[in-house]
Amino acid sequence: MASSSAPNNASASKSAPLQVGDLARASGKTVRAIHHYEELGLLRPDARSKGRFRLYDASAVTRVRWIGKLHELGMSLTEIQKVVAAWETAPSAGRAMAEIRAVYRAKLEETRAQVARLRALEGELESSILYLDTCETCEPEFLLDSSALTSKKNGSVTVPNRPLECPACELRDREAEPDLVAGIHAQ
Amino acid sequence: MASSSAPNNASASKSAPLQVGDLARASGKTVRAIHHYEELGLLRPDARSKGRFRLYDASAVTRVRWIGKLHELGMSLTEIQKVVAAWETAPSAGRAMAEIRAVYRAKLEETRAQVARLRALEGELESSILYLDTCETCEPEFLLDSSALTSKKNGSVTVPNRPLECPACELRDREAEPDLVAGIHAQ
DNA sequence: TTGCTCCTCACGTCACGTGAGGTGGC
DNA sequence: TTGCTCCTCACGTCACGTGAGGTGGC
Numbered sequence: 538m539a540s541s542s543a544p545n546n547a548s549a550s551k552s553a554p555l556q557v558g559d560l561a562r563a564s565g566k567t568v569r570a571i572h573h574y575e576e577l578g579l580l581r582p583d584a585r586s587k588g589r590f591r592l593y594d595a596s597a598v599t600r601v602r603w604i605g606k607l608h609e610l611g612m613s614l615t616e617i618q619k620v621v622a623a624w625e626t627a628p629s630a631g632r633a634m635a636e637i638r639a640v641y642r643a644k645l646e647e648t649r650a651q652v653a654r655l656r657a658l659e660g661e662l663e664s665s666i667l668y669l670d671t672c673e674t675c676e677p678e679f680l681l682d683s684s685a686l687t688s689k690k691n692g693s694v695t696v697p698n699r700p701l702e703c704p705a706c707e708l709r710d711r712e713a714e715p716d717l718v719a720g721i722h723a724q
Numbered sequence: 725m726a727s728s729s730a731p732n733n734a735s736a737s738k739s740a741p742l743q744v745g746d747l748a749r750a751s752g753k754t755v756r757a758i759h760h761y762e763e764l765g766l767l768r769p770d771a772r773s774k775g776r777f778r779l780y781d782a783s784a785v786t787r788v789r790w791i792g793k794l795h796e797l798g799m800s801l802t803e804i805q806k807v808v809a810a811w812e813t814a815p816s817a818g819r820a821m822a823e824i825r826a827v828y829r830a831k832l833e834e835t836r837a838q839v840a841r842l843r844a845l846e847g848e849l850e851s852s853i854l855y856l857d858t859c860e861t862c863e864p865e866f867l868l869d870s871s872a873l874t875s876k877k878n879g880s881v882t883v884p885n886r887p888l889e890c891p892a893c894e895l896r897d898r899e900a901e902p903d904l905v906a907g908i909h910a911q
Numbered sequence: 912t913t914g915c916t917c918c919t920c921a922c923g924t925c926a927c928g929t930g931a932g933g934t935g936g937c
Numbered sequence: 938t939t940g941c942t943c944c945t946c947a948c949g950t951c952a953c954g955t956g957a958g959g960t961g962g963c
Contacts, residue, residue: 567953577952586961586962588961596910600911620908635859638856659839661793666829716789720789723783724783743943754928777943801925921957929948931948932944936943
């Protein structure tokens, strides 16, 4: 899809090495992020060019995407370092896989909890939007203008430093006000 | 539920002011976080005690929870500052509500997208765990031990610095390997 | 030679965490 | 007086962002 300046030999069996910019585009990360992963030992270039350019092969894309996905799942780079270390120091592949499976199981639970939290907040947003929609319909007829209230108090017309309450809202059930609305004028 | 040392007058109509620690417990945030919100102008204590202790009323709990929920939805504190500023400087409550409604609609879309991303990653975790489960069953019979391979190469038995491939896995469809598994041994 | 991509410092940012040293109130 | 909570600096952390000044390759 994306027409880049990256080497694209469509029928090549062994693809040309990727530069860091190619890897960044292919993985959806920034060059700086890739440098950072390297500093933390999560990734290494296969080689350097004569001009000290980092050179990667195609598997690096898989690796960076893997880092990105685990990070999106809420793992810190330090935690990802530990997974890498578990893999590299395990006495056997089977043992390493067992350790990683345990980490993934824990992450699965956390992710399900996070989805539930976001779904709850999604519902709060929906009901808050519905609640705020009614403000629009009441505005022209019932909203007090600032001069009406301030002139009552001291006779001078000033711009208030926070909006006036909508009197129509006074008639509403304040208890039914969603938290995402109540928080705005709390304080 | 939580028996705290906070003032609890069960039948009081006007509740006693909250100290910052009470507010922290009630809102699920740290004292430091509340200080930080104050530094950014998102929150102000109603008063100070003689000893300069911050004193809040019950609405501060609503406010801090509101900040926390918007933050959980992915808003930066700077963005939340802007919502507060929109409220405080809007010419009318109706106008302010309209602005905030627009922000909430945008957040709703982003949240739905985020839920979709997490759901996709949840599926990847599930299939990765299933995939890794089969490693357990194959381990005792098929796993090569380290000495078998290293002695083939140079006759000396050393601890390998990364686990050996499981030969049973060689028989599998490599293309079907989930990204969350492939990323581990990519590189 | 021009343009684009890369290189290595190294300081900045965001949302707090974490002491350091001191004071207040039952 | 002891304990607990609070106070104000102020530096640390995490995952990068953002120049600064310089080199490489078609």
